[in-house]
Amino acid sequence: MRTDEVTALLLYEDFIEQVEYELKKHAGKKLVMITMDFSNFNYINNMYGYKEGDKLLRQAADEFLRGSRGFLCGCRMYSDHFAALFEHDNHNDWLQMLTVNRGDYLRDTRTKFAATFLQLYIGIYFWEPGVSVKKAIDKANIARKMVKGNHREPVCVYLPEYENKYFKDAEMIALLKRSVADDNVVVLLQPKISLETGEVIGAEALARLRGTDGRVYLPADFIPTLESVGYITALDNAVLRKVITILREWKDKGYGLVPISVNWSYPHFLHSSLAKDLKELVDKDGVEPEYIEFEITERMFTNDLDTVIPILKEMREEGFEISVDDFGSGYSSFNVMGILPVDTIKIDKGFLDSCFNNERGKQLIQGVIDIIKKVKLQMVCEGVETKEQADMLKDFGCENVQGYLYDKPLMLEEFEEKYMKKR
Ligand code: C2E
């Protein structure tokens, strides 16, 4: 049998053969196939060098795979993707053993590679009779892809209903990859308006995707999928690149600039060099960081503050603006205003709507506005649709608003025509 030099696991073809053999040998026994891969593996290679990357792979094979109960054989399919076959007596006991081992192994490994938050995604398929080896690997992979990018639940056991979702996701991912490659992510701009002056004070960049049939997809159609497969950062980056280009063009056209915000999802913060990388990116096009704002959702802070806060601080030190999106959408914690290094709070549309129709709710909105002012943060109230809402917000001292009352998200040309003025 041929083995892989790095991990001493079997090569793919030999693994398939060996699994066939084990299936016969262990006929009637309970078997389980897993596939796994790391987050940010390229990053390890770039940051620590290939030798260290190889060491990581070797340890994953030795300490985690070979060190887990019931290991029969394994292979490195490519790069950091592994498959392995195990024997078990009891579904739940084995799963628990694997989860504990995974945790122990990762804890050790993370201390060695502290510059990035390593994650190990695992898909598990408990073998059913009559399923071929390659199908079993596919099923483990489908389970793995269900949790790829999900840092809170990185282990998944295959269920038949995942198949449909997987194919729908695959279509959406293909569309996004195509859109990013062809520079075809559509970026709309929605103005943010000062209640005091009625003037535009900024814009939010909102993504749309266009299918080959011309159909336009909204974020609700594609964001959950992209998040679940770890592809959301590719979208955010495409939008950011477009925003930098827009700002560069505005400068060249001699417009008075306003900041543009982009929605910025959690996995970006797994890269400790984020702030520096962003600064390099804007410097390249000669755009000042103060014109770029990153909207992060407060959901991000229900966990993992230790990772996020230092990076936010660095981003602000580089000159970028940070805002908390969807404040009041159900994950609210006043903590975010107390300890987070941010500039602006965006009050959620849902919060505004649910509070607007009753007296106590109105008091709440007033209270939130007062608190935001007290801690000296700026604010934007989102989703303002009626003049009554705008009047009330103005009475309460709210500074800025965004919503259909003023404009929907607009195509770039329309936004420029309506809102951009020569200096
Ligand atoms: P968000 O960041 O809270 O953006 C505001 C959403 O509310 C946008 O929806 C906007 O079109 C909509 N909106 C604004 N004013 C009104 C109003 O008066 N009434 C109503 N009914 N809606 C209003 P959109 O464009 O569908 O985006 C939905 C969400 O998708 C965004 O919520 C944001 O969380 C996410 N999103 C959009 N683009 C990106 C992106 O490039 N990256 C990431 N990570 N998320 C994005």
Ligand code: MG
């Ligand atoms: Mg937003």
Ligand code: MG
């Ligand atoms: Mg929002």
